[in-house]
Amino acid sequence: MTDPDGAGPLVRMRAATPADADAIAELSGQLGYPVAAAAVRQRLERLLAAADQAVFVAAEATRVVGWIHGADQLLVESEQRCEILGLVVDQRLRRAGVGRGLVAEIERWAGARGLAVISVRSAITRAESHPFYERLGYERVKSQHVYRKRLRAR
């Protein structure tokens, strides 16, 4: 993202690295998923080594102010597609185009992989994300319940 008149912060999108783990963990807390930086680093190392996964960050100088995770999903019943699996922008920098820039990065990545569809599941409670995705051209196609079962104790 560029800042043509030089008035605001300059935020650039780039591929994530394991060194971003601390910032990504902190932002994940804002998303409602508190997580230890060491766990994020381990997961990033696996994700960044996988060709069908993409993690980008938005950086204002050296400060990471947002991240997005997208994946190439091969499904039995549907057309292969890209799914956005996580996205958050620092509360202090919302409504400044950072989220739009991160989604554009994933859309470029998905397009380069030949994927024709991109989807995202957004919780009903994430009220700000609904107008956001609609503004970016995403169409609400369904609502669903999410079920979960723990197979072993933590």
Ligand SMILES: CC(C)(COP(=O)(O)OP(=O)(O)OC[C@H]1O[C@@H](n2cnc3c(N)ncnc32)[C@H](O)[C@@H]1OP(=O)(O)O)[C@@H](O)C(=O)NCCC(=O)NCCS
């Ligand atoms: C949703 C989220 C990522 C949006 O990021 P952002 O950087 O604030 O969004 P942008 O500034 O790039 O906005 C892009 C467009 O969406 C619109 N938009 C963003 N938030 C909006 C809101 N709360 N209400 C109405 N429109 C909104 C913007 O006005 C903008 O439209 P424009 O460019 O035509 O003016 C951010 O609010 C966030 O991190 N929320 C918490 C986590 C979350 O909900 N993640 C999504 C999980 S699926």
